Amino acid sequence: MNENKKSNKETDSFLNPDVIKYLGLGTQLAGTVAVMVLLGYWLDSKFDLKPVLTIIFSFLGIIVGMYQFIKTVIKSDK
Numbered sequence: 001m002n003e004n005k006k007s008n009k010e011t012d013s014f015l016n017p018d019v020i021k022y023l024g025l026g027t028q029l030a031g032t033v034a035v036m037v038l039l040g041y042w043l044d045s046k047f048d049l050k051p052v053l054t055i056i057f058s059f060l061g062i063i064v065g066m067y068q069f070i071k072t073v074i075k076s077d078k
Contacts, residue, residue, distance in 0.1 A: 021076050022073075022076075025069055025072060025073070028065070028068065028069070028072075029065040029066070029068070029069050030065075032061055032064055032065035032068065033058070033061040033062055033065050034061075035061065036057045036058060036060055036061025036064070036065075037054060037057060037058050037061060039057050040053040040054035040055070040056060040057025040058060041053075041054045043057070
C-alpha cells in the first residue's frame with residue numbers, strides 16, 4: 001500500500017504546473033528550427049540557389065528558437 005502512495009506522489013510531482021511549463025520548450029525549439037530549414041529548402045528550390053538559403057534559414061531558425069527558449073525560461077522564472 002505504501003508503494004501506491006509513493007507512486008502517486010511521483011506522478012503528482014511530474015504533473016506539477018512548474019514542470020508542465022517546461023515540457024514543450026524542446027519541441028518548440030526543434031519545431032522552429034525545422035520550419036525554418038524547410039522554408040529555406042523550399043526557397044532554394046524555387047530560386048535555384050541550392051544550399052545557400054537553407055543554411056541561412058537554418059541559422060536564423062536556431063537564433064530565433066534560442067531567443068524564444070531563453071525568453072520563455074526567464075519569463076517563467078519571475
